[in-house]
Structure formats: C-alpha cells, structure tokens
Amino acid sequence: MSEQIESAVWGITPWSDELLIISGDVERGRLEPSTQKEQARQDAFKAEEVQRQAGIDLVSADWGGQSIDYFRSIARAADGFAPGVDQAPVTRWFETNTFYRQPTIEDRLYMPTQTTLDTRAVGTVGDLYAGNVLLTLLSPHAFNRLAARGNHISESQGAAYVGQLYDELFDQATKNGHDEVLLHEPLAAYEKQDEPARQRLWCQLESLAKNHPELTTHVYLSNGDAGDLLQTYTERGTATTIPGVGCDVTRSSLPKVSYGDYLCFWAGAVDGANSLIEADNAIASRLRRVEESIAGGKLVLTHTIDLEHLPFDTALQKVAQIGRLADRGIL
Amino acid sequence: MSELLTQEVGSLAKPSWRVQPLKGLLVTEAHIDEARFWADRLDLSADEYEDALRSAQLQLEHGDLHPATGLILKDLAAHQAIRLQESAGLDILYDGEQDRPEMYQDAVEKSTGFEPRGRLRAFDNRSFLKSAVVARPGITDPWYDDEYWRVRSATDKAVKVPITGAYTIADWSFDEYYQKQAERGGLGLSPKEAKRQFVLDTADRVIRPAIASLLQAGAEWVQIDEPAATTKPDEVPLFVEAYNRSVAGLIGGFSVHICFSDYSLLFPHVDQLENCSQFSLEFANRDGRELGTDKAHRPAYEILGQFRDHRPDVAIGLGVTSVHDNDVEFPELVRDRVLRAVEIVDDPTKVFPSPDCGLRTRSWEIAYKKLQATVEGTQLAKQALE
Numbered sequence: 001m002s003e004q005i006e007s008a009v010w011g012i013t014p015w016s017d018e019l020l021i022i023s024g025d026v027e028r029g030r031l032e033p034s035t036q037k038e039q040a041r042q043d044a045f046k047a048e049e050v051q052r053q054a055g056i057d058l059v060s061a062d063w064g065g066q067s068i069d070y071f072r073s074i075a076r077a078a079d080g081f082a083p084g085v086d087q088a089p090v091t092r093w094f095e096t097n098t099f100y101r102q103p104t105i106e107d108r109l110y111m112p113t114q115t116t117l118d119t120r121a122v123g124t125v126g127d128l129y130a131g132n133v134l135l136t137l138l139s140p141h142a143f144n145r146l147a148a149r150g151n152h153i154s155e156s157q158g159a160a161y162v163g164q165l166y167d168e169l170f171d172q173a174t175k176n177g178h179d180e181v182l183l184h185e186p187l188a189a190y191e192k193q194d195e196p197a198r199q200r201l202w203c204q205l206e207s208l209a210k211n212h213p214e215l216t217t218h219v220y221l222s223n224g225d226a227g228d229l230l231q232t233y234t235e236r237g238t239a240t241t242i243p244g245v246g247c248d249v250t251r252s253s254l255p256k257v258s259y260g261d262y263l264c265f266w267a268g269a270v271d272g273a274n275s276l277i278e279a280d281n282a283i284a285s286r287l288r289r290v291e292e293s294i295a296g297g298k299l300v301l302t303h304t305i306d307l308e309h310l311p312f313d314t315a316l317q318k319v320a321q322i323g324r325l326a327d328r329g330i331l
Numbered sequence: 332m333s334e335l336l337t338q339e340v341g342s343l344a345k346p347s348w349r350v351q352p353l354k355g356l357l358v359t360e361a362h363i364d365e366a367r368f369w370a371d372r373l374d375l376s377a378d379e380y381e382d383a384l385r386s387a388q389l390q391l392e393h394g395d396l397h398p399a400t401g402l403i404l405k406d407l408a409a410h411q412a413i414r415l416q417e418s419a420g421l422d423i424l425y426d427g428e429q430d431r432p433e434m435y436q437d438a439v440e441k442s443t444g445f446e447p448r449g450r451l452r453a454f455d456n457r458s459f460l461k462s463a464v465v466a467r468p469g470i471t472d473p474w475y476d477d478e479y480w481r482v483r484s485a486t487d488k489a490v491k492v493p494i495t496g497a498y499t500i501a502d503w504s505f506d507e508y509y510q511k512q513a514e515r516g517g518l519g520l521s522p523k524e525a526k527r528q529f530v531l532d533t534a535d536r537v538i539r540p541a542i543a544s545l546l547q548a549g550a551e552w553v554q555i556d557e558p559a560a561t562t563k564p565d566e567v568p569l570f571v572e573a574y575n576r577s578v579a580g581l582i583g584g585f586s587v588h589i590c591f592s593d594y595s596l597l598f599p600h601v602d603q604l605e606n607c608s609q610f611s612l613e614f615a616n617r618d619g620r621e622l623g624t625d626k627a628h629r630p631a632y633e634i635l636g637q638f639r640d641h642r643p644d645v646a647i648g649l650g651v652t653s654v655h656d657n658d659v660e661f662p663e664l665v666r667d668r669v670l671r672a673v674e675i676v677d678d679p680t681k682v683f684p685s686p687d688c689g690l691r692t693r694s695w696e697i698a699y700k701k702l703q704a705t706v707e708g709t710q711l712a713k714q715a716l717e
Contacts, residue, residue, distance in 0.1 A: 017450040020458035027456045028694075030347060068455065087656040089616050090454050090591055095563045097503050099454035099591060275448045275463050275505035311449020311461065 005287075005299045007326035008058035008266065009051060010136045010182045010220060011306035012067045014315045016043045019065055040065035043312070050316045054323025058134040058180060058300075061119055069093070069100035070138040070184075071147065077117050078165055080109035082150070089148075094186060094223055096309060104148040105158050109165035117169065119176045135178045139185035139219065140166045140208060141201050146187065163208065170212040182218045182244075183208075184306070189224030189247070198232040202240070209241040218244030220266055222305050227253035248304040249286050254293035264298035265290065270322050272303040275314050277321060284330045301326045334679040334716075335669065335709050336422040338648060340588055340611055341434065341493045341556065342689030343415070343427030343698055348384060349408040352396055358388035366407075369695065373414040380407055405430055406481070413485050415695065419702035423489040423552075426482045428689065434556055435503050436460045438495040442537050444468035448505055454655075457692060463505035464529060469536045473544035480548065492550050493588070494541060496557035497534035497577055498570040501526070503559060530569055534576040543581055552584040554611060558688075561592040567600045578606045586611055586648065590688045594634045602641055610638060611648025613687035615668065616655060622667050629671040636675050647676055650687035651708060652701040657693065659700040665708020670715055679716060684709045 015023070019039045025031040044064025051059045067073065075085040082088070082104035091102040111117070119135050138146070144155065144162040153161070173181055188201055209217035219242055221229050226247035233245055234257040246266020269286040271278055283301075290299065301322050307315040346369070348362035363384045370377040383403050390396050412427030431437035436459060439445040445462040452458045475492055482490050506529060513525035520528060542553050555577060560570040578585050586609035589597070594612065601610075618631035626633060638647060651668045652660050665684065673679050684705055690698035 015450075015452065015458075017460075020450045020452060020456070023456040024458065028344075028347070030351075068452070086455075087658065090655045092562070092591055092593075097453060097559060097562065098451070101454070274507075274510075275461075276507050276511070308452065311451060313449060 005301050005326040005329060006057040006264075007055065007322045008134060008182075008300050008302045009056055009060040009307070009319055009322070010058070010134055010302060011060065011062065011184055012070065012136070012308040013047065013060050013062045013306070014308050014310055014312045015040075015065050016046075016312040019043050019312075023065070036065070047316065047319075050319055051323070054320045055327045056319065056323045057326070058132055061133045061135045061178070066118070069098075070143070071100055071103050073117060074165075074169070075101075075103035077115050078109050078111050080105065080107040080161060080165075082106045091146075094190060098309065100146075102146070102148050104150055105144070105153055105161055106150040107161075109161045111165070111168045111172070116175075117172050119173055119178065132180075133178060134180050134182055135173050135176075136182045136184055137166070137169060139183040139187075139205060141204055142185055142187040159204070163204070166208055167211060170208065170215055174212070174214050178215065180216045180218065182220055185219055185221050186223045188229055189221050189226040189252070192224065193229070195228075195232065198229055201229070202233055202236055202242075206236075206239075206241045213241075216244070217242050218246070218264075218266060220268070220302075221245070221247040221252075222268065223248070223251075225252050227255055230257070231255040244300070246300065246302065249290055250304055254290060256293050258295040260296050263296070264300055265294050266300045266302050268302055268304040270301070270303045270318050272305040272307055272315075272318070273309055275310065277314075277317055280321075280325060280330065283321075283325060287330060301330070333422075334682075335673075335713055336489075336683050337420065337706050337709050338423035338491060338611075338683050338685045339416055339421055339425060339427075339690075339702070340648070340650075340685050340688050341425070341428055341554075342431070342691035343412050343429070344691050344693065344695060345429060346408055346411070346695065348380075349404050349429070352384075352387045352391060352404060353401055355391065355396065357391050358384050363388075366411075369411050369415070373411060373418050375411065375414055383407055409478075409481060410485055413482060415699055416702060417486060417488060419699055420706035421488070421702060423491050423683070424482075424486065425491055425493060426478065426485075428493065428691070430478055433459050434493070434495045434689075435500065436462075438474075438500050438537075439504065441472075441474050441541075442468050442470050442500075444508070445504065455692075459503075461503065461505065463507040464501070464509065465507050467508070467536065468533050470540055473548070474541040476544055476548040479545055479550050483549065489552070490550070491552045491554050491586070492545055493554045493556055494538065494545070496555040496560075496570075496587070497538045497573040498530050498566075499557050499559040500533050500537070501530040501573075502562055502566075504529075526566070527569055530573045531576060534573040538573075538577040539579070539581070542577060542583075546581055546583045550583065552586070552608075554586045554588050554609075556588045558588070558590050558592065560587075560589045561594070561596040564593075564596050567596055568603075571600050571603050574607070575603070575605045581606075584608055586646075588612075588648065588688070590650070591616065595637070598637050598641055604642070604645075607645055609646040609648050609683060610642070611650075611683075611685065613650040613654075615650050615653040615660070615687050618668065620658075620660075620664060622663055624667045624670045624674065629668060632668065632671045632675060635672055639676050646681040646683060647672065648683045648685050651684045652686045652705050654686050654688045654690050654692060654701075657697050659697065660704045660708070662704050662707035662711055665704055666711035666715065669709055669712035673712070673716065684712075
C-alpha cells in the first residue's frame with residue numbers, strides 16, 4: 001500500500017447546536033427562516049475552515065444544514081414517491097437514536113423537468129474546494145430496502161425505479177460540479193448477506209458507476225463486519241468500475257487481498273460514534289492492521305460512520321485529527 | 332375494572348409565553364394573547380395569566396426575570412397543560428412535563444456523573460442535548476416529588492408519573508467513563524460488560540432512588556420511559572434487567588413506555604419483566620388510515636398477539652393517534668384501532684387508548700384535537716362493544 005495517506009469526510013454531517021435550536025424555533029414559528037439560512041452558512045464556513053486547515057483531501061458536500069436524513073431532499077424533489085414525506089412514518093436508523101421519515105415508492109421515480117437537487121454545502125460558494133467536494137448518497141440498494149414500497153411494487157421493481165432515479169442524480173451531481181461520489185451502504189454488512197446477494201449488490205453498484213464514467217464512484221460499507229463484502233468485491237478483480245471501497249475497520253475482519261495500484265481503500269478508523277478523541281496510536285494500530293491485510297492501492301483515512309452522530313464541535317475535532325494524521329503520514 | 336381508560340403518555344409542547352421569558356426574551360402582546368386564549372378555553376382565569384406575564388414583561392424590560400416570576404410562569408403552564416388534558420376528557424394524566432427541558436436532558440441534568448457534549452438531531456428539526464457519562468452516576472435530591480404534588484393537587488383524575496429509564500439514559504449517552512475504565516483494566520471489564528455496568532449503575536443509583544422517593548411522596552403509578560429498549564437487539568435482556576433492578580422491592584404501580592421500536596425484538600425477554608402492569612406502545616405511526624377493523628386495515632396492531640401470548644397479565648397502552656404529524660385522526664379511525672386491539676387482546680380492561688408518545692412536537696391546538704379524538708374514538712369503541 002502506498003505510504004501516502006489521503007483523508008476524507010463523507011456522509012451526513014452534524015448541525016451546530018445553534019442551527020439545531022434555530023431550526024426547531026423556525027418550525028414552531030418563533031424565528032424567521034432567514035435566521036436559519038444565516039446560521040447554516042456560518043456552520044458551513046466553520047466546517048470548511050477546519051477541513052481546509054486540516055488538509056482534508058475530499059471534503060463533504062453536506063456541511064451547513066444540507067441533510068436531515070438520506071431520503072428527505074430526494075423524496076421531496078422526485079416524483080413517484082407517496083406525497084407528504086415530511087409526515088411519513090418516523091423510523092429508527094439502525095441501532096441509533098436517530099430516525100428518518102420513511103418514504104414510500106409508489107411509481108417510477110424521476111426528477112421533474114427543471115427540478116435540481118442542491119448537492120453542495122451552503123458555504124462552498126466560492127472555488128475553495130472546486131473539484132474535491134465529495135457527494136454522499138445512500139447506496140441505491142439500501143435506499144430501496146429502507147424505503148417502503150406500495151403494495152403493487154415488488155422489491156425488484158423498486159430496485160429498478162431507484163436505479164433509474166440514481167442515474168438522474170448522478171447526472172445532476174456532474175452538473176453541480178462533483179467529480180467524486182460515495183455510495184454509503186449501511187445495510188449489507190448489518191444483514192450479513194450471503195454470497196449471491198453480495199454478488200448482486202456489487203453488480204448493481206458497478207452498473208450505476210459504469211453508466212457515469214465522468215464521476216469517480218466509491219462505496220463505503222458501515223454497520224457491521226464488511227469482510228465478506230470486501231472479499232467478494234476483490235474477487236471481481238479489474239472488472240470493477242468502482243475504484244474506491246472502504247469500511248468501518250473497527251468492526252470488520254479484513255481479507256488478505258491485493259487491490260492493485262489502481263484502487264483505493266477507505267479505512268474508517270476514527271470513531272464516529274463516541275465523543276472521546278482517541279489517541280493517535282490507537283488509530284495508527286488500526287491502520288497498520290489494514291496495511292497488513294490489503295496490499296497495493298491508495299489508503300484514505302476517514303471516520304467509521306456518519307459524523308451526524310456526534311455534536312458539531314466534537315465532529316470537527318475528529319475531522320482535524322483525521323487531516324493531521326493523514327498529513328503526518330501516521331504509518 | 333374499568334374498560335378502555337384513556338391516558339396521556341408524557342410531554343406536551345411548552346407554550347411560547349413560558350419559553351421566551353424564561354430564556355430572558357421579552358414578553359410580547361402575542362404571548363399574552365396566547366396565554367389568555369388558552370386560559371379562556373380551559374376555564375382558567377385569563378387575568379391571572381395576563382398579570383403574571385405583565386410582571387414578567389416589566390421585569391425583562393428593566394433587567395432580568397425574577398426567579399419567583401419564573402416559577403409562577405412554570406406553574407401556570409403546568410396548570411394549563413393539566414387542564415388541557417382534563418378538558419380533552421382523558422382519564423389518566425400528568426402535567427405535560429412542563430418543567431422538564433426534554434426527557435433525557437432532564438434526567439442527566441438531575442443526576443451526577445454526566446457532562447453535556449452538544450446537540451444531536453433525533454428526527455426532523457428535533458434535537459436533544461447529549462451528555463457523556465464521566466463518573467459513576469448518582470442523584471443527590473429527589474427528582475419529581477414536587478412536580479407530582481402539583482399535579483396531584485390540581486386534578487381529581489388518576490395520575491401517572493413518567494420517568495426516563497436507566498437503559499435509555501445509558502444508551503443515549505456517550506461513554507467516557509466505563510469504556511475507558513475497561514480499557515485501562517481498572518474495572519477488569521470487557522466493552523460489553525462496561526455497558527452493562529453503566530446501565531445497572533444508572534438503575535441502582537439513579538432511577539431506583541428517584542422512584543422510591545416518588546412513591547414516598549404518594550405517587551401510585553410510575554411510567555418508566557424506555558424508547559431505546561430495542562435499539563440494540565442483543566441488549567434487550569439488559570433493558571429488562573435494568574427495569575427489574577429499578578423497581579426491585581418497591582411497592583407501587585409500574586408500567587413501561589417503548590416507542591418507535593421493533594417490538595418483535597422484545598420477545599421472549601419481556602417474559603422476565605417483573606412488576607409491570609402495562610406496556611405503553613406506539614402503533615398509529617405505522618398504521619394505515621383507512622377505516623376497518625380487520626388485519627388488512629390495521630397491520631400495525633398484529634404484534635399485540637405476541638404481547639397477549641407472552642404476557643397476558645400485562646395491559647396495553649395503545650397508541651391510537653400519531654404524535655409526528657398534524658393530521659388529526661377521525662374518531663372513527665381511533666375507534667377501529669381500539670376495536671382491533673380489543674379483538675386481539677380479548678379484554679377491554681387491558682386496553683388503554685393513548686397517543687403514540689408525548690405530543691411535545693405538536694402545537695397545543697393539534698395536541699388538543701388529537702387527545703379529543705383519542706377520547707371520542709374510544710367512546711365510539713365502547714358503544715360498538717356494548
């Protein structure tokens with residue numbers, strides 16, 4: 001594995017205490033929406049500053065109050081979902097105290113003409129991060145499985161509809177100036193998929209990536225031991241159209257594999273679930289384990305799960321740690 | 332035993348006229364109008380509310396709110412909340428947790444051993460202030476004795492006191508103490524054992540003393556809120572152990588509220604739950620809206636069969652109105668949900684219609700209408716059962 005380590009921040013990011021309080025007050029009619037917008041800009045700029053100073057190579061597009069959950073903005077913008085996603089059932093997000101509104105797929109999913117999805121953080125208005133702003137989307141597999149489907153829609157029909165929608169979302173991402181997208185897959189490792197299911201998953205993701213060569217597509221596996229999924233991915237060899245793959249290395253057994261120089265591995269080694277700032281050597285020992293298992297390619301240091309499970313300031317401390325350790329060449 | 336008694340589950344929103352001055356913000360005429368409106372509507376003295384708010388207004392215009400005035404405003408808000416539930420027709424009630432900032436935050440702020448770390452979103456634009464445990468937790472003073480007395484003296488209805496459970500407190504906290512101790516070998520614990528120690532310390536040193544004090548003060552029924560009970564499937568037995576430790580040896584009525592959870596994960600573990608008279612559960616959130624009392628129309632309620640089979644001795648607090656949307660249920664829909672539950676549970680004395688959870692995320696107008704729908708729908712169900 002290359003001695004050079006890169007760093008990345010992905011997924012749904014936390015809102016500051018101020019932004020969370022203000023957004024609640026706006027919803028109750030106690031404050032004007034402009035107050036929330038201004039605070040969101042401040043959040044985004046603060047996060048940009050921390051990421052820039054830390055030398056993060058791929059910064060998240062999500063800072064600045066972009067996402068409430070993985071579904072909301074997409075289900076609001078696209079046609080084919082049951083109306084009223086803001087009133088849809090409140091549903092637990094895996095083993096956390098975070099909940100999402102579960103949208104229902106009722107028909108073919110598509111973005112109406114003239115509708116665009118804002119995929120860049122409010123603060124990234126300038127060229128500060130042109131070219132290295134990472135868009136994260138829930139993987140289409142998880143999107144289909146974690147959404148509800150109308151009675152007449154089968155799982156495979158839902159997967160086809162979501163796949164078509166994701167083609168449009170990838171097109172929009174390109175138009176919005178993104179070069180890289182990360183598909184977050186939180187379900188496959190959690191469910192401990194069998195080999196046929198793992199093969200189907202990689203086929204689906206590779207097919208999406210293949211249709212969009214203008215975007216570099218990465219896949220991050222969270223919420224369990226991703227060892228088998230990595231093994232299946234590796235066995236697909238050079239045929240894969242996904243050059244970057246990663247997982248929560250604190251929970252995963254890592255297969256002994258050679259990735260070849262053209263691939264990169266995202267090592268989720270900084271705890272995104274606990275407030276404690278970990279010792280550098282604890283993170284280094286996790287990375288050494290990665291290095292012992294995975295030969296070849298580029299190493300990207302990142303966090304284990306979405307940072308939304310940490311308070312804003314704590315998350316930024318972890319971001320700074322990721323950047324510092326990657327810059328310093330922790331290995 | 333009475334049939335189909337209606338109950339609240341916990342919190343109501345805090346009115347702006349109470350929140351803003353207690354934050355040090357000025358009292359506006361809109362605040363005064365709002366307080367007068369609800370006082371009139373609930374047959375309370377509107378003048379009393381206006382007088383208190385005028386005092387607060389004057390104090391804030393010239394400096395800070397006097398602590399005594401703050402207490403009066405809290406008291407007045409609690410009385411409106413109690414009266415709102417009475418007026419809606421509920422049989423069992425509390426004060427809408429008007430003195431508590433939020434169920435988790437209130438519990439950890441009243442305990443020792445926790446430090447706040449920052450806010451996290453729960454859902455939508457609703458967030459909570461998450462703390463870390465930094466030392467063995469404990470309590471120094473009774474938690475809710477005064478609150479209970481205020482409610483008891485304000486109503487003739489049955490009173491149920493909510494208290495956040497030990498498992499939920501631990502699961503919603505960052506652990507900066509037990510895991511660290513375990514890593515250093517100080518306690519000689521594995522990470523799993525460290526979590527267990529945290530949960531059981533919270534049960535033994537925080538929740539049980541708080542409940543014991545409440546019972547001493549005269550409370551007859553304590554509802555232990557455990558929304559996190561099924562969050563981690565392999566820890567459901569730990570939730571049961573914590574509940575049992577929290578009520579061990581105490582004489583009183585106890586129930587447990589669990590919401591937005593996969594209830595199938597509770598079985599068979601709840602067979603071991605001791606001294607529990609009611610499972611208070613959320614169903615409306617996951618149910619359809621079409622009328623009908625059969626399985627196809629009421630899919631959310633099918634799990635009640637498992638509760639009946641495993642714990643026929645325990646009643647059901649039946650969520651019949653959703654707390655996370657503004658669409659007020661028609662009484663006929665509530666009726667059908669109640670009838671479906673009665674058919675499965677097979678004993679109307681063991682069904683207590685209620686909202687899914689606390690209504691704090693809704694405006695008072697919506698909350699009031701949802702509580703009225705709960706009561707009216709239950710009346711329709713009673714008529715249908717006669």
